[in-house]
Structure formats: C-alpha cells, structure tokens
Amino acid sequence: MFLSSSSLTKHCWCLRHFSANIKFSSSSSKPRLLNHQDKDCEDFLPWLERKAGVQVSSKVYIGKSAHGRSLFAAEDIRAGECILQVPYNVQVSPDCLLPKVRTLLENEVGNVAKLAVVLLVEQNIGLESEWAPYTSRLPQPGDIHSTIFWSERELEMIRQSSLYQETMKQNAQIERDFSTIKLVLDRFYGIFEGVTLRDFKHAHALVGSRAWGSSKGASLIPLADFLNHQADSEAFVLNDEDMQVSEVIADHDYAAHEEVFISYGKFSNSTLLLEYGFALPYNKHEEVQISIPHHDLLPKMKFEILQGHLFPVTNDANVFKTSGNSFTIKEVKSVEGKGKGLPQSLRAFARVLSCTSHQELEDLTKEAAETDGRLARRPLKDISREIQAHEILLSRFSQLIGEYNASIESLEKICSVPTCENFATRRKMALNLLNGELRVLESASAWLKNYCATLH
Numbered sequence: 001m002f003l004s005s006s007s008l009t010k011h012c013w014c015l016r017h018f019s020a021n022i023k024f025s026s027s028s029s030k031p032r033l034l035n036h037q038d039k040d041c042e043d044f045l046p047w048l049e050r051k052a053g054v055q056v057s058s059k060v061y062i063g064k065s066a067h068g069r070s071l072f073a074a075e076d077i078r079a080g081e082c083i084l085q086v087p088y089n090v091q092v093s094p095d096c097l098l099p100k101v102r103t104l105l106e107n108e109v110g111n112v113a114k115l116a117v118v119l120l121v122e123q124n125i126g127l128e129s130e131w132a133p134y135t136s137r138l139p140q141p142g143d144i145h146s147t148i149f150w151s152e153r154e155l156e157m158i159r160q161s162s163l164y165q166e167t168m169k170q171n172a173q174i175e176r177d178f179s180t181i182k183l184v185l186d187r188f189y190g191i192f193e194g195v196t197l198r199d200f201k202h203a204h205a206l207v208g209s210r211a212w213g214s215s216k217g218a219s220l221i222p223l224a225d226f227l228n229h230q231a232d233s234e235a236f237v238l239n240d241e242d243m244q245v246s247e248v249i250a251d252h253d254y255a256a257h258e259e260v261f262i263s264y265g266k267f268s269n270s271t272l273l274l275e276y277g278f279a280l281p282y283n284k285h286e287e288v289q290i291s292i293p294h295h296d297l298l299p300k301m302k303f304e305i306l307q308g309h310l311f312p313v314t315n316d317a318n319v320f321k322t323s324g325n326s327f328t329i330k331e332v333k334s335v336e337g338k339g340k341g342l343p344q345s346l347r348a349f350a351r352v353l354s355c356t357s358h359q360e361l362e363d364l365t366k367e368a369a370e371t372d373g374r375l376a377r378r379p380l381k382d383i384s385r386e387i388q389a390h391e392i393l394l395s396r397f398s399q400l401i402g403e404y405n406a407s408i409e410s411l412e413k414i415c416s417v418p419t420c421e422n423f424a425t426r427r428k429m430a431l432n433l434l435n436g437e438l439r440v441l442e443s444a445s446a447w448l449k450n451y452c453a454t455l456h
C-alpha cells in the first residue's frame with residue numbers, strides 16, 4: 001500500500017514545510033460523535049508506551065468505526081498538533097526476523113512478503129510473542145475485502161475492469177512467494193510449520209494494507225495503522241529520521257470523540273480495492289486501464305515504427321503508465337480544455353494507426369527525428385486524418401462504455417437476490433469501481449467528440 005507511495009516517507013524538513021501550509025478550520029459546525037471506544041483495545045496504548053519507554057499519544061484512543069477499528073480524538077485537537085509519535089523501536093520491520101532467516105530470504109522475496117513472515121512467526125509463537133498485544137488486534141481473514149480474497153463469482157463482477165487481471169497477477173505472485181518461503185524455511189523446522197497459503201495470503205494482505213515504506217524496507221507502525229483513509233485529508237504518516245519516530249500532524253481541528261483520518265495517497269478505486277479492500281463511491285483519483293486492439297490496423301511497417309518511436313523513456317510532465325497498446329486514462333475535467341487525462345502517447349498511437357500510406361508514416365518519423373524523437377505528438381497536418389485518428393479512439397471508448405453499462409446493469413439486477421453479507425458488500429464495491437471507471441471513459445469520450453467537432 002503505502003509501500004508503493006514513496007511520497008509518504010518524508011523527513012523532518014517536510015514536516016516543517018507541511019506545518020507551514022496547514023489550514024486552520026473551525027470544527028464547531030461538525031456533528032459531535034458518540035464515544036466509540038473499543039473496550040478490547042483499552043490496554044493497547046499503555047502496552048505500546050511501556051514498550052517504547054515514552055508517551056506515544058495523549059490525543060487519540062482506539063474505537064470502532066464504520067470501517068473496522070479506527071482512531072478517535074480523546075480531546076479537542078487543533079490543526080498543526082501532533083496526534084501521535086511512534087518511535088522506530090516499536091515498529092515491526094523485516095529486521096525482526098532471526099538474522100539467519102533474514103539472510104536466507106534476503107534476495108528471494110520482496111519487503112511485503114518478508115514482513116508477512118514476521119507476522120506469521122509472531123502469531124505462531126502465540127501469547128508468548130512480544131508483539132501479541134498488537135498482532136491479536138489485527139483484522140481477521142473474513143474482515144478483509146481485497147479482491148485477492150474474492151470468489152470466482154465475485155470476481156466475475158469486475159471482469160470488465162483491468163483489476164480482474166491485476167488480482168490474478170497478485171494471487172500468482174503471492175503463491176510464488178509462498179512456495180519460495182516454504183522451501184527456504186523448511187530448514188528452520190518449526191518456524192513456518194503448519195502455515196498454509198491461506199495464512200500467508202492473510203498476512204500478506206495485512207501488510208499490504210497497513211505497512212509503510214521505511215528505511216528498513218517496510219514497517220508496520222502500531223497505533224498509526226489504526227487510522228482510516230479519507231480522500232481529502234491532508235494528514236499523512238511522516239517519518240523523522242533524525243528523531244527516529246513516525247508521526248501524524250492534524251490537518252484540521254477535531255472535536256473530542258470525532259474520528260481522525262489520514263490520507264493513504266492518491267489512489268484509484270482499482271488500487272484501493274486490491275491493496276486495501278475498499279472502494280470510494282466517488283473517487284477523484286479514478287483512472288482506467290484500456291487497451292487499443294490493433295491487429296487489423298497494423299501492418300508490419302507500422303508495428304516497427306511504433307516499437308521504435310512511440311514509447312521512449314520520457315520526463316514528460318504528463319506521466320502515464322503505458323506499455324505497448326495499454327494506456328491509463330484519468331478523468332478529463334474539461335470538454336473544451338487540453339484533454340489532460342488522455343495520455344499523449346495514446347493519441348500518438350491512434351495517429352500512427354490512422355496512417356494509410358508509406359509516405360505518411362515516413363513523414364511522421366522524419367518529424368519525430370527533427371523534434372524530440374517522439375512520434376506523432378503533434379496534430380496531423382492532414383485534418384481529415386487527424387479526425388480519423390481520434391475517431392478510432394472514440395469508437396473504442398464507445399465500445400467500452402457500452403460494455404461497462406451492460407456490466408453495471410446486470411450487477412444492479414442482482415440486488416433482489418438474497419445473498420450473504422460479504423457478497424452484498426463486494427457487489428457494492430464492484431459497482432463503485434465500475435461506475436468510477438465508466439465516469440472516466442465518458443469524460444474522455446466527450447472530450448474526443450468535442451475535439452473532432454472543432455476540427456470538422
């Protein structure tokens with residue numbers, strides 16, 4: 001999760017910068033919430049502070065929220081105040097593994113898998129583990145909704161989205177990591193004894209949804225990892241390497257007993273669902289992965305030109321993940337604007353596809369050589385060809401919009417069928433995902449229609 005977002009690992013100069021930009025807002029108009037204290041966690045903070053040897057927080061307590069456990073304000077909190085400060089010496093990192101085990105796993109698996117092994121080893125030790133008060137408070141397998149746990153029937157609901165394939169890939173990677181670890185740890189009879197793939201998957205999901213990238217590769221930060229995500233929060237978990245602590249600064253005022261939030265990052269619903277097991281009803285960071293089928297449009301020469309010119313490594317400010325004929329689209333905010341959200345590489349791809357003669361392709365390669373080496377980044381001189389190129393995209397978007405609408409319609413029909421609670425929750429998540437991706441496609445389609453109309 002946080003592991004993929006390096007921007008969350010900040011140093012103390014960032015803290016100062018952040019504090020200077022904090023918005024001071026009044027919380028007087030906000031509804032006061034009831035006390036949500038989780039009685040099962042009353043001894044958690046005293047345990048953590050004993051272990052750390054310092055105070056970790058006087059500002060928050062662990063409570064029950066609509067989304068599992070969460071942190072609540074123990075008293076009024078002012079914007080800019082430090083909510084919690086967790087020393088590195090009470091964080092769980094791959095360093096907690098026995099040195100011999102750490103060496104054996106060193107180059108075999110990534111940080112998430114290593115940290116998952118730490119959790120499993122500590123859980124195996126049981127109540128004798130020094131981390132038992134922490135590991136026993138982590139969500140159980142049934143509480144986690146990451147798509148890696150979805151049944152085939154549930155996954156069918158998101159087949160339209162690239163998340164379906166991403167989930168398959170993630171599951172395959174987890175299985176590979178599990179086999180590798182099993183093989184390595186067989187030498188340490190007892191350490192991994194009785195651990196199943198299901199256990200490993202659960203530990204992997206816990207780490208993926210609540211560990212931060214750190215100087216030790218990845219770290220679980222007890223207490224901070226009970227904070228839930230709010231998309232518009234400007235509070236983050238920050239690492240202060242000089243002080244050897246992780247901390248959270250309030251980005252606005254909180255009244256006592258209000259739930260306290262942070263932002264996990266600017267993630268699409270697809271990422272949120274895979275890594276954290278939830279999807280937002282409206283996600284402003286939504287994006288959709290699309291591919292442009294091109295076999296019938298792509299004779300050998302076009303293919304060679306595309307390979308050679310279209311996707312050079314670039315420092316383009318408009319950075320999008322692109323591989324081959326697959327593109328990441330973000331919401332296009334303005335129909336009349338510059339089309340920000342549609343990657344330039346996608347439009348260039350379509351321009352090459354629309355060429356019908358050898359000469360047109362040669363002209364494009366010549367133009368690329370004379371400019372920055374990137375092919376078809378400028379509008380085609382032949383207006384009708386420029387329109388045709390964008391119509392290729394429009395037709396693909398129309399097809400996808402039709403498919404998304406059909407998937408959403410059939411999902412909405414399932415509503416009346418009595419089903420289990422998990423299925424109902426995941427169906428709602430699937431609808432949030434598909435509706436969000438549809439919104440992105442429709443915004444791109446509207447922009448393309450407007451662009452073609454202005455050229456006509």
Ligand SMILES: C[S@@+](CC[C@H](N)C(=O)[O-])C[C@H]1O[C@@H](n2cnc3c(N)ncnc32)[C@H](O)[C@@H]1O
Nearest residue numbers: 067068069209210225226227228229276277278
């Ligand atoms: C870092 S943990 C936060 C603590 C967690 N609620 C718990 O019970 O331990 C992240 C998990 O909390 C839940 N979560 C956090 N923010 C959420 C939100 N805005 N909507 C739904 N679930 C959320 C998800 O299950 C996610 O995987």
